[in-house]
Amino acid sequence: MGLWDEMTGQSEATAVFAAAAAASTLGANDAAMTHSWLITGPPGSGRSNLAFAFAAALLSTGPDSDESVRRQVEARTHPDLAVLRTDRVIISIDEVRHLVSTSQFSPSVGRYRVVIIEDADRMTERTSNVLLKALEEPPPRTVWVLCAPSEADLIPTIRSRVRTVQLRVPSVADVAELIHRRDGVALDVATRAAREAQSHIGMAHRLATNADARDRRERTIQLALGIRSVSGAVLSAATLLQLATDDAKAITEERDAEEREGALRSLGIEPGGTIPPALRAQLKNLEEDQKRRATRSLRDGIDRILVDLLSLYRDVLLLQLGVAGEAINEAIRPDLERAAGAATAPQTLATMDAIATARKRIAGNVTPALALEAMLVTAIRNTPVRA
Secondary structure (H helix, E strand, O other): OOOOOOOOOOHHHHHHHHHHHHHHHHOOOOOOOOOEEEEEOOOOOOHHHHHHHHHHHHHOOOHHHHHHHHHHHHOOOOOOEEEEOOOOOOEOHHHHHHHHHHOOOOOOOOOOEEEEEOOHHHEOHHHHHHHHHHHHOOOOOEEEEEEEOOHHHOOHHHHOOOEEEEOOOOOHHHHHHHHHHHHOOOHHHHHHHHHHOOOOHHHHHHHHHOHHHHHHHHHHHHHHHOOOOHHHHHHHHHHHHHHHHHHHHHHHHHHHHHHHHHHHHHOOOOOOOOOOHHHHHHHHHHHHHHHHHHHHHHHHHHHHHHHHHHHHHHHHHHHHOOOOOOOOOHHHHHHHHHHHHOOOHHHHHHHHHHHHHHHHHHHOOOOHHHHHHHHHHOOOOOOOOOO
């Protein structure tokens, strides 16, 4: 597998980074290469994939080393690669300080030390200013790669010191082909997953390979289509919140267990053994980190549900307006047609506006159950959806 093979639908961005890596290999003082990069693009567009592919290209010492370096980068074990990512709400200032200090080291085996910050938009202004000092005067053999949804998510002084490469939303066909080729999923299943994930590569992979994820999405859609009263909206909100909770647990529980097992092993404690009082603080810190990650995972799960609902009402609205074309939820077209006949276009627009409002409220720490209830009240339809 080549270094750039998973960069589906991003030929222009890939060409920019391939040229930069080639210039660095030749040792050319070329404008193609710089030491501070920002990769922007919508969630699921492949920002992190491109960052790690670029890192592998920079760390490779020749064609014979490409495959071994790629495997090390994928496993995050290359000695000249430093990565900062978080499953919590924000990246802490201490994490960035530590990363900045490691960025000063010289490369161990390659030409460069590559430092990647995924979700750089989760840095507060104070934390960003710590990073700014490192970007202003980077060591000659250190390359920074930041990833964020947009330039506006970073403070202006950081934006002025990085070269920005913007990714576009890949096509459904491109994402489906990637999942079909990489994961061995049937093309029709991969195509439906890519369409329903709206070309979000990570979510399309999950829908294509995880039956539970598909079932939860289907239940979400049918719950929304079946709301007939205020009490139904309240009950549906509780059910959606439980679905998001179950989804978040499915994502985090296995990882939490592996982390705890690894921590106990590193401390020399047998499974089921007694934890000495002197070591309990270390495990408590791990548990606190896992709780923060669970909070973020739940918030992300709720947002995924709202994005799915937004796709549902988008399809309904297009049918109401007589716009031709394949729906995101094409697999349930009869349900979409019945829903389109059960309401007017202004009613559907009002529900879509309510979904956008709910997303803002939840991001602002409004109680999710209340935000979901207020949103679903606008989805009440008096005419039966199913025949």
